[in-house]
Amino acid sequence: MQITTKFAELERVGVIDVGSNSVRLVVFDGAARSPAYFFNEKILCGLGRDISETGVLHPEGRARALRAMQRFAALAASFEVQSLRAVATAAVRDARDGGEFCKEVLAQTGIKIDVIAGKDEARLAAQGVLLGRPEAHGLVSDIGGASMELAELSNGTVGTQVTSPLAPLRLADVKGDVDAHIRRELTALRKQISGTYETLFLVGGSYRAIAKVDMIRRSYPLGVLHEYVLEPAQMIETLDWIKSASPEDLAASSTSSATRMALVPMAARVLRQLLDVFGPRRISVSSYGLREGMLFEKMPPDVRARDPLIEACRVMERTSARFVGFGAHLAAWVAPLLPDAPRLQRLVLAAGLLHDVSWRSDPSSRAEECFDNAMRGNLGGLDHKGRVMLAMALLHRYRKSGKIEKYKTLRSVLNDEEQKSAQIIGQAMRLGASLAGGDPQVLAQSQLTQSDTHLDLRLGPQAEAFGGEVVEARLAELATSMGRAARSGAL
Template sequence: MNQATELPDLAGAQGDHPDVGLFGRPLFQDPSARALSRVGVVDVGSNSVRLVVFDGAARSPAYFYNEKIMCALGAGLSESGRLNPEGRVRALNALRRFQHLAQGMGLPELTVVATAAVRDAEDGPAFREEVLRETGLRIWVIDGEEEARLSAQGVLLGWPGSYGLVCDIGGSSMELAEISGGRVGRRVTSSLGPLKLLEIRGGKRARKAHIKETMLQLQEKMGPQRDRLFLVGGSWRAIARIDMYRRGYPLHVLHEYRMTARSVSATVQFIEGSDLDELRGACGISSARMSLVPLATEVLSRLVKTFRPKDIAISSYGIREGMLYEQMPQRLRDRDPLIEACRFAEAKDARMPGFGKLLYAFIHPLFRSMPEQRRRLVKAACLLHDVSWRAHPDYRAETCFDNATRANLGGLKHSERVFLGLALLHRYSNKREGTRFESLYELIDEKSQLEAEVLGKAMRFGAMLWMTADAERGTLKWFPKKKELHLRLTPDMVPLFGEVAEARLMSLGSSLGADVKIKRLRRPAQRSI
């Protein structure tokens, strides 16, 4: 095995700046964060070579460019000890293309990492030298534990403070890493990648015995891991797509998709009994990836039986996102990825950037008793309430729902995506019936649907009250036991409270089942001299 080349310290000393609160100064305006405005990384894996260019310094990554080329560098490596000759040519051509693309995008450099195939192959150093000579790109070869650490950091990019076991499967290896309290703990690598499993002699029985023995060794090193299992890697995502298809799941977003041990078992049986070509076409999976899925199911079945996690989450974030996380200042890592991304969207697309903060302060009394996890969705909705104003008015409500449920936002469960989408739909529409998204509403219960409706109608009313920064603002008060909603209108607000605004207030009161009471304040009379 080639000695791993350690990545340079990309984070660096960033200094200490206090976090001035959720609606404080956005960190993407900070010079140290703006240095991350466009970051290009390349992952040279055993099965594919991928370029990702991240744009924007919001806490959730924005994918400015994303291209994958299937090269199968690791095919036949166990028998020959060398990289697949055809794959080596394809990988070199891919890297040559990526370097030219980076130059066209004005990127100062690409960070390129290689994993199991290049580090294990005897001609790995020669391949790296050829790439450097032909493209000017320096490949950093990372060992299995470093690969596990970066993948785990990618998960932390989407779930800060999360805990559990991260499993990243590639073509030639599978890595495990534990995360707890926002930090990466123990980590280990193995040869349980599908390309390696293809080369085991003795058929399916011998392969399953090898997988079981290896998994027990991994369990001994990692210890009990009964929390959440985060799955990273293309083969896991392919299995998740099939699980969605089998279940008829309505939201086709892989990130944060949840499975159980029972659903994994059912999907494995479903795959075994299906025509793989038909299944591949129905689920939109490439033929190269689909050929590895049966092997990956054998690994996943044994993984779940061995570690018995409480639940299973798919992560679209992995080693590439971990490399972005590596470059973030700590105070950006500590921010909520959902809120930072929403603030970034408001600053870029809203008609009146900054109004989201005022809107949240105005409607907050309606949601004071909500748990913090739900109140953060209220904050996110207020920040996003106006970013889709360019859409045609007839489709604006549906556009808002579509954007919220399918956008690349970290820190959101699928049920939270639907809640946020419904709230933004009601920002522009009193009714949610009759849309093409009704099948998604079932992902949240009726109480949550009503809460989203109230939030949307509160924003719909509050958006009528745009005011100058120095104007005296009115207040909403909600008395849930008495079922009364009080609006106190300041003299500055009275001219804004016309017929449309009043109708929107009454619609909000109707959703709350509340009596609405309005108090109009008058300016003090001027004393004559």
């Protein structure tokens, strides 16, 4: 199923990842800057199980993988996927019967599998990180079932890439001192990739499972793994706990599948040594990896250069808001009330684009739905602090008090100043949307300014009729939050 088309004509992009542990199909709804997951399914096949001893793909895993590929071919056709690419990594790459398996898949499904080299695997994983964080700088580690890759990132560019057999399915067959073996391999890799890395980006299901254990052990208030950031000392505590935990305790500490958790102890041993050998100052978990890297590869440079958060919010506005295009005008109207900090202004724009996407919801649940859109949404380019600020701004957009039960556990993520900024953004959007409805010309005919003592709303002749009690009440709410007195009059 080799389907090619021009980038501009792509509607759905399909990626099949034939890994050592799982086989997965992801269908992206277009090659947009921020990935929209139209379909995502994996089958845990274990193709690489026992490969170190046998030299061939695991027979049961091979049969399951072939069946999965047949299903994925049928699904891709039913979804009218216009561009479909399948890649295989370490297990198929190293197995004596890997080529035979690829021929069998091609004969039965029409799908040609590209067996990629380890360095290509490292590059694609790093590109996946770039999809969510365009200016990422540090070291990417991607662990699968049968290989572990490392790649440098410097100011948004992929540098040196290396690959190794430091992965659970391979290490399970190592005789003798496994930790000493891991240390020797990592020491050799350190000579090839020798920079200083502030941030270690973790890619791969086993790493994400480890991060989930850390979250649960610490009662972390967010459930989103993407952009979960922690210090090495904190991670080491969790890795040491995993090493001493019983299988029952380990299973109870995570929501990951039993098959995935079986790989975690060995992956944890690799990560523990990786932290010692490379010495990063912080760790960042990425939900984006090889598959997203393949999507990133299809994007022209001008699309890659766009902000993934803002692009995702623009798509949501375009598909769900009443007044498409109004959000950017509202954000520009609100922005002067806040410090001219790039990070904060970016959140203002994101909030403006999302402020109206839940208008079809019941009014009693609209505030909570807006909150959840930010907290649970697939938003790249947004760290956890920014995610909570965005959610709180949208909550204040629809709820006067800004109170919500689930927010209580999240307050610790923001300091007092950040909480206040989120409240001001939301209440200012509430005022601007009430004043203008969805007409940007009304905003253009109004002026919202602040002094040390007052918050002033001035309306021009064409906007004067849009004023009223509701607008005055929301101006007063915002002024109170800003510690100022409200005033209104003619412009």
